[in-house]
Amino acid sequence: MKFRMFVAAIMLLITAMTACSPNQKENTTEVVTGNAGNFLIIKGHGFSEDKNLNKVIFGTVPAQVLRAESNYLLVQVPAQKVATVPVVVTVGENISNAMMFAYHPKLVAASF
Template sequence: MTHFKLFVTALMLSITAMMACSPNSTENTAEVVTVEGRAGNFLLIKGHGFSEDKHGNKVNFGNVPAQILRADGNTLLVQVPAQAASTVPVVVAVGDNVSNAMLFAYHPKLVAAK
């Protein structure tokens, strides 16, 4: 459980740079954020302009939709969907507004050492 809390804390710190649901501008000077984790992890996305109704938001990891567990105007709590180990863009959409992408690098399943 301690590792889980540390993981969620690290994700929260990593994602504060994401500017969610602001229209994409023609000049993009922001650095792309890459977050790492595994399918099934919980990811807290911070930004602005989210729907407070969790069904009014869409979060996709590549082409795979994530389950949104909680939403308010500034944060979304999602569960990372399963897919092959790779790095995929994560995009948030609220109506016609689409966020800039951040990257999520999937790690293979954890293997216990002897």
């Protein structure tokens, strides 16, 4: 139940991304933010339902695809230095437009 609520909350945070069909429109300048380890739902079309055939790259770091449907992917954000990086999905020879993802710095709890 908690996992479903977490995924639902992430879905509200994520903007739709045009996936895997070449799109001649300009890339969006909107930036999605989060932390390494977060779950991210990428909505679009043209994804393979075989999760191993979808490649999601955050900058130069591949993400783990946890679930794949024809209209969305559930991925886990890979660890990376704090930065804003492009996220690109590849299925076969089809490459999506880039979506920008900004990593939050890790918060450290203070002890008193």
